[in-house]
Amino acid sequence: MSLKFTAEEQVAVAAVRRACVLTSSVFNKLVKNETLVKGDKSPVTVGDYSAQAVVNTILGRAFPDDPIVGEEDAADLRIESGTVLKNRIVELANEALTSELGIGEKAEWGLGPGQSRTPDELLDAIDRGTYGGGRTGRMWTLDPIDGTKGFLRGEQYAVCLALIVDAQVELGVIGCPNLPVDALKPDGPRGCIFIAVRGHGAKQLTMSGADPKPLKIPSFSDDNLNFLESVEAAHSSHSFNNRVAQILGIKRAPTQMDSQAKYCSLARGDGGVYLRMPTGVGYKEKIWDHAPGSVLIEEAGGIITDSRGEPLDFGLGRTLGENYGFIAAGKDVHAKVLAAVKQAKEEEAKSKGNL
Numbered sequence: 265m266s267l268k269f270t271a272e273e274q275v276a277v278a279a280v281r282r283a284c285v286l287t288s289s290v291f292n293k294l295v296k297n298e299t300l301v302k303g304d305k306s307p308v309t310v311g312d313y314s315a316q317a318v319v320n321t322i323l324g325r326a327f328p329d330d331p332i333v334g335e336e337d338a339a340d341l342r343i344e345s346g347t348v349l350k351n352r353i354v355e356l357a358n359e360a361l362t363s364e365l366g367i368g369e370k371a372e373w374g375l376g377p378g379q380s381r382t383p384d385e386l387l388d389a390i391d392r393g394t395y396g397g398g399r400t401g402r403m404w405t406l407d408p409i410d411g412t413k414g415f416l417r418g419e420q421y422a423v424c425l426a427l428i429v430d431a432q433v434e435l436g437v438i439g440c441p442n443l444p445v446d447a448l449k450p451d452g453p454r455g456c457i458f459i460a461v462r463g464h465g466a467k468q469l470t471m472s473g474a475d476p477k478p479l480k481i482p483s484f485s486d487d488n489l490n491f492l493e494s495v496e497a498a499h500s501s502h503s504f505n506n507r508v509a510q511i512l513g514i515k516r517a518p519t520q521m522d523s524q525a526k527y528c529s530l531a532r533g534d535g536g537v538y539l540r541m542p543t544g545v546g547y548k549e550k551i552w553d554h555a556p557g558s559v560l561i562e563e564a565g566g567i568i569t570d571s572r573g574e575p576l577d578f579g580l581g582r583t584l585g586e587n588y589g590f591i592a593a594g595k596d597v598h599a600k601v602l603a604a605v606k607q608a609k610e611e612e613a614k615s616k617g618n619l
């Protein structure tokens with residue numbers, strides 16, 4: 265256990281674990297009218313809102329002065345038409361905050377049996393996530409359910425939390441309730457937590473905190489190298505990935521998976537490269553979608569850059585600025601993927617008559 269950010273690590277793991285217990289149980293109970301479509305057409309469920317309420321409540325008690333950059337806000341729950349959804353979220357969040365998890369966690373991170381939060385307190389907790397981010401100071405960033413589409417399909421999703429200090433990600437915690445503990449045993453036990461502390465390495469635990477394993481990205485031969493990529497073709501370009509794979513002579517089919525579970529899979533060697541190129545102009549990637557994953561990759565010995573080879577900048581606010589795409593891979597693999605990406609981009613520009 266590292267001495268750096270020890271309290272933050274304990275609180276973040278406890279918060280992510282409680283949110284994972286909540287989201288797993290919500291999935292089994294989710295009914296049709298418990299999902300909304302947001303302004304950008306993406307889905308949000310009672311699970312996303314209540315997980316953000318739980319994590320922000322725990323962070324708010326432990327670190328009351330820390331701002332939070334969270335994906336969700338409570339605006340749609342404060343209006344009349346959101347009442348049914350709000351009541352459900354209050355019920356789920358209080359259940360998750362007050363339940364005895366019985367998995368060795370210090371009791372004080374949750375709330376005592378009679379300490380349920382009022383609806384207003386929980387909506388305010390969700391709205392603690394509206395911080396705008398920036399270059400200086402200490403802040404958390406939270407994606408309460410990353411890969412909501414995967415969550416709704418019963419596939420991969422992740423609860424993702426990171427601590428950023430002066431634009432550098434110092435701590436990342438990712439809970440993956442549906443990820444097999446051992447990728448070689450896809451039908452074996454599921455549910456993992458991934459933790460990285462800058463300068464102190466990365467590890468995987470089971471959801472109950474057992475069986476810690478340090479993570480180090482293995483080296484890959486040209487024969488066994490493969491890509492990790494989004495399931496959703498609208499989120500990252502599959503055709504661009506196919507061209508890069510062709511340039512590199514990759515024979516294995518890509519592994520498609522929703523959410524930052526891709527960063528976790530890369531960190532433990534289930535795949536060799538995570539390539540996420542934009543599908544069009546306009547979409548700005550969000551800091552909560554990459555902050556925990558980026559420190560996990562770096563602490564597992566890998567490299568993450570944009571497609572120009574530049575580091576990601578977590579100091580620009582809630583987004584990562586203009587979207588040049590991302591390349592994450594082990595040290596030996598990253599340079600050749602970057603070169604192949606540059607070649608594929610040049611080909612693309614030529615075919616559009618831009619060169």
Ligand SMILES: Nc1ncnc2c1ncn2[C@@H]1O[C@H](COP(=O)(O)O)[C@@H](O)[C@H]1OP(=O)(O)O
Pocket residue numbers: 306307335410411412414493494495496498499500521522523524542543547553
């Ligand atoms: N056009 C887009 N390009 C890239 N990422 C997107 C786009 N639309 C949504 N996303 C985000 O991609 C993430 C999921 O990625 P993946 O496909 O790898 O699982 C989600 O956080 C989702 O955001 P949101 O949570 O707002 O839906």
Ligand SMILES: [Mg+2]
Pocket residue numbers: 306307308335412
């Ligand atoms: Mg979303």
Ligand SMILES: [Mg+2]
Pocket residue numbers: 407409410411552553
């Ligand atoms: Mg997300």
Ligand SMILES: [Mg+2]
Pocket residue numbers: 312335407408409410411412
């Ligand atoms: Mg999300």
